[in-house]
Amino acid sequence: SCRTCPRPASPSLPRHICPVPAMGASACASEKPSDACCSSSAASACRGAVPPREYEPSPLGRAASRHEYSEPRLAGSPEAAGAAAAATDAAAVASTAPALDAGWGEVSAEHLDPTSYFFLELEELRQMPAAGLPQAEGPRPLHRFASGACYDGQWRGRDRHGRGRQDWPDGAVYIGQWERSLAGGCGRLESPGNVYVGQWHQGITQGLGAYFTEDGKGVFRGRWFQALQDGPGEELCKNGARFCGQLLEGQRQGHGVYLWPDSSQYAGQWRDNCINGHGHFIGSDGREFLGTWRDAMIHGCGKYSWPDGRSYCGQYVEDQKQGFGIFEWKDGRRYVGFWHDGKQHGPGLLFDVDGALLLQGAWLRGEAPDEGELAFCLPASSLASASGSPAALPRGVL
Secondary structure (H helix, E strand, O other): OOOOOOOOOOOOOOOOOOOOOHHHHHHHHHHHHHHOOOOOOOHHHHHOOOOOOOOOOOOOHHHHOOEEOOOOOOOOOOOOOHHHHOOOOOOHHHHHHHOOOOHHHOOOHOOOOOHHHOOOHHHHOOHHHHOOOOOOEEEEEEEEOOEEEEEEEEEEEEEEEEEEEEOOOOEEEEEEEEEOOOEEEEEEEOOOOOEEEEEEEOOEEEEEEEEEEEEOOOEEEEEOOOOEEEEEEEOOOOOOOEEEEEEOOOOEEEEEEEOOOOOOOOEEEOOOOEEEEEEEEEOOOOOOOOOOOOOEEEEEEEEEEOOOEEEEEEEEEEEEEEEEEEOOOOOOOEEEEEEOOEEEEEEEEEEEOOEEEEEEEEOOOOOOOOOHHHHHHHHHHHHHOOOOOOOOOOOOOO
């Protein structure tokens, strides 16, 4: 399975979507010795050992999602206290929002978050007497709010409007353009641990922008819509992995390339923040799969190649060979037949390096047909070359 991120508590806050699970070589290297991953030992298959998966998703699964905000919650807010009420819905936001007059024009109530920096002074600005205030856009002296925040910039009536800078008591700073008292246009918001530089609309990240963490590493560069990554973008995860591709409403969707820190890579289709569809995976150890995926698992048809020359072309079900497939050893021998749970199971044919038929019959959970069927299927010359022992023939793959 794959990791997904829940929608943020408010659409006014940009967030970073979470990484997909470890794939391929990185998963094998961290969870099992190198000789245990995709082993070609026939003996282990004949003993009935469960074959290791060619690709293993992270065991953490969907519960290990994380997201980061460029605008952290203020001290004392429900989210800062870790309360479950962080996921405020649009109706709750609307009920706590101040009544908006013509000064805020078309601002939608569901876009206003009571704990957002840009929301904090709206009520105070609304109550500011309009009489005597210049309606033309222009600068005014430094204005201090009751919250302790300071605004220095241009105004229009009682609205912050034009170019300006606002500092909040917790150290957050916004420098950029304002429209009707909300961030609108181009601007930079720097809050403890986070920086967003880019375009805004009604106090929400919207347009092109870049989000950075406190250590200066780029987390996301690309297109935003209502505070979610939406469109083409580049994402850098804290573990060093990188994603370049299409996103929709904060989720990887469409075509994208994911690069792991160990140089493994996947290029292909994504859906619902997971690898889904047709794609090409190349592991850092040389393993390679080209085919179809479902929820970050090999599922459907494709070709898997190992660095030692082995290959399998056929059907998969949830990372296991299942259905019809052709397995070829590096010396040219081939098994053509059916599989179940990663083992030969059902009718099959075994060919030698020259293409001559060595064995045909029904395999059972990786076990080759018995000696009687072997003698019936093989000519005398082949039996002699096999030293008269069916155990001399490869009976398993993994």
